[in-house]
Amino acid sequence: MHCEIGIDLVEVERVRTLCERWGKRFEDRIFTPRELKYCNRKRSRIQSLAARFAAKEAVFKSLGTGWNFGMHWKEIEVLNDRHGKPDVHLHGTVLAYAMSRNFVQAQVSLSHTQNYAIAFVQMYFAEETGG
Numbered sequence: 001m002h003c004e005i006g007i008d009l010v011e012v013e014r015v016r017t018l019c020e021r022w023g024k025r026f027e028d029r030i031f032t033p034r035e036l037k038y039c040n041r042k043r044s045r046i047q048s049l050a051a052r053f054a055a056k057e058a059v060f061k062s063l064g065t066g067w068n069f070g071m072h073w074k075e076i077e078v079l080n081d082r083h084g085k086p087d088v089h090l091h092g093t094v095l096a097y098a099m100s101r102n103f104v105q106a107q108v109s110l111s112h113t114q115n116y117a118i119a120f121v122q123m124y125f126a127e128e129t130g131g
Helices: 012-022 024-030 033-040 045-063 092-100
Strands: 002-011 076-080 086-090 103-112 116-125
Touching (some): 002 012, 012 024, 012 116, 033 045, 033 076, 045 086, 045 103, 086 103, 092 103
Antiparallel strands (some): 002 116, 076 086
């Protein structure tokens, strides 16, 4: 198995400005309904959105694709398990691309302050077998 990493740092103010300027249009383009439901319950709503934005960027970086191949923001979903641990769920074109590379699992770590949000992603892939 091998691992690819991605990291991204986002200024919280940038996400706040996008939310204020574009509102629901921006949020619905980037985040899934489940992500929005989770973040909307938080006192630090914008910081939580910024951390998920950073995680999506970090996944694209770990895949080495950017937004190529018809990939979309909402095909990467960052949800929290029942213990609060964030978890990455891939869908659609992003999942298909990852599976074509023998995707096994992803791990994510999120953190934020009032000014910055950061995400670190590890994507694990099975080694290809020759033959």
